[in-house]
Amino acid sequence: MADWLAALDRGAEQRAAAGLTRTLRPRAADDAVVDLAGNDYLGLAAHPEVTAAAATALSRYGLGATGSRLVRGSTDLHHALEDDLADWLGVDRALVFSSGYLANLAAVRGLTQPRTLLVSDAHNHASLIDGCRISRAETLVTPHADVAAVAAALAAAPGRPAVVVTESVFSVDGDVAPLAELHAVARRHGALLLVDDAHALGVTGPAGAGGVAAAGLAGAPDVVVTATLSKALGGAGGVVAGPAEFIRHLVETGRTFIFDTAPPPAVVAGVRAAVRLARDGDALRAELADRVALAVRRLGAAGLSVSAPDAAVVSVTAPGPEAATAWAAACRDRGVAVGCFRPPSTPDSRSRLRLTIGAGVDRADFERALDVVVECAAVSAPGSRAPQSRTEEGS
Numbered sequence: 001m002a003d004w005l006a007a008l009d010r011g012a013e014q015r016a017a018a019g020l021t022r023t024l025r026p027r028a029a030d031d032a033v034v035d036l037a038g039n040d041y042l043g044l045a046a047h048p049e050v051t052a053a054a055a056t057a058l059s060r061y062g063l064g065a066t067g068s069r070l071v072r073g074s075t076d077l078h079h080a081l082e083d084d085l086a087d088w089l090g091v092d093r094a095l096v097f098s099s100g101y102l103a104n105l106a107a108v109r110g111l112t113q114p115r116t117l118l119v120s121d122a123h124n125h126a127s128l129i130d131g132c133r134i135s136r137a138e139t140l141v142t143p144h145a146d147v148a149a150v151a152a153a154l155a156a157a158p159g160r161p162a163v164v165v166t167e168s169v170f171s172v173d174g175d176v177a178p179l180a181e182l183h184a185v186a187r188r189h190g191a192l193l194l195v196d197d198a199h200a201l202g203v204t205g206p207a208g209a210g211g212v213a214a215a216g217l218a219g220a221p222d223v224v225v226t227a228t229l230s231k232a233l234g235g236a237g238g239v240v241a242g243p244a245e246f247i248r249h250l251v252e253t254g255r256t257f258i259f260d261t262a263p264p265p266a267v268v269a270g271v272r273a274a275v276r277l278a279r280d281g282d283a284l285r286a287e288l289a290d291r292v293a294l295a296v297r298r299l300g301a302a303g304l305s306v307s308a309p310d311a312a313v314v315s316v317t318a319p320g321p322e323a324a325t326a327w328a329a330a331c332r333d334r335g336v337a338v339g340c341f342r343p344p345s346t347p348d349s350r351s352r353l354r355l356t357i358g359a360g361v362d363r364a365d366f367e368r369a370l371d372v373v374v375e376c377a378a379v380s381a382p383g384s385r386a387p388q389s390r391t392e393e394g395s
């Protein structure tokens with residue numbers, strides 16, 4: 001075997017020995033598994049109004065956008081979605097990207113000038129971390145949700161441009177960042193605040209407008225919001241939202257905007273329908289909150305170590321990576337898909353199951369799935385045999 005392939009094999013063996021193998025498994029359209037692993041928080045991915053809007057656009061515009069936004073890819077649907085998102089989030093302007101990952105890369109890079117200091121929460125998503133990396137700015141990683149550490153970092157860099165980078169609802173444990181406090185500290189030091197609202201959009205805030213709106217910061221001139229359109233909105237794509245000047249800057253200089261084919265019009269049309277439903281979705285959000293509370297109660301009563309979630313992400317600590325894998329596999333065998341998060345997808349060394357709660361899952365199935373998670377916990381006990389693969393991981 002060629003040397004480089006043998007080196008890759010050795011890497012795979014090391015990951016397997018550490019219980020960190022990752023494998024793909026195809027999901028059938030009629031998959032009957034109860035989904036506590038996906039991010040379709042409001043059940044909109046297959047909502048008839050969403051799929052009908054997408055189908056209509058598909059037949060009118062064709063499959064792809066046929067080009068980047070600045071060439072041929074900017075359909076009237078893209079612009080209408082941006083207006084809808086700006087209105088919902090209470091900002092000047094919004095700019096749609098083909099993924100949340102690319103939106104984050106552009107946002108962090110776009111906020112960086114020479115000598116900028118980036119102050120980044122230790123639990124931030126990989127896309128924010130990579131945004132810091134490609135910006136080539138000095139990046140200080142502060143302990144999770146530690147406002148005093150952020151204040152100290154900013155105080156130690158007087159006169160320098162600075163950006164505080166955080167998620168609103170953190171993707172692994174589902175906790176909410178202290179956004180109002182972070183904003184106050186940032187403002188006191190003349191710094192900007194960049195918030196990734198991926199897990200909050202549609203789920204928290206007035207009319208589901210997300211964590212920034214919930215913190216009373218919608219439209220603040222020193223705040224930039226990013227989000228994915230793939231979670232509560234059930235589609236695909238990403239958005240950067242904020243002052244019009246910043247959006248113009250991204251249109252003219254954002255590499256992941258300029259050099260990327262625009263998201264497909266059918267997806268954009270489906271997401272527009274999902275935005276309408278999400279804005280109108282207080283009943284769905286109430287059901288979601290009720291289910292999250294039930295999950296925390298039921299798992300906690302069974303003696304499991306459960307996070308205190310503020311949105312729809314619930315994490316349950318596993319004894320280690322192999323135990324987490326075994327636990328998730330046992331759930332899967334009993335018809336329940338759960339997320340399995342192990343290093344390096346976790347911000348600390350802890351492995352967890354991550355349950356993402358969806359209002360669209362049948363209520364009785366959801367309650368049964370919680371029982372399955374509890375009953376399968378035994379396989380993760382130290383000493384039980386753990387399979388080496390089969391995980392659901394990601395974001």
Ligand SMILES: Cc1ncc(COP(=O)(O)O)c(C=O)c1O
Nearest residue numbers: 099100101125171198228230395
């Ligand atoms: C917090 C957070 N930010 C950004 C992303 C990336 O979004 P996308 O999947 O649209 O690239 C994810 C995951 O999908 C996420 O969880």
